[in-house]
Amino acid sequence: MASAHEAWLQDMFSDMPKANQKDLYALLADLKQAALASKQ
Secondary structure, three states, X not given: OXXXXXXXXXXXXXXXXXXXXXXXXXXXXXXXXXXXXXXX
């Protein structure tokens, strides 16, 4: 299942410019940190 999910994500992001991917990952990291902080 994990390998199928990884392949799906790679396919989904394959047409996205690398700069946009980098921005998305940074925003997701911020979201994760905010979610973790709200649990404390």
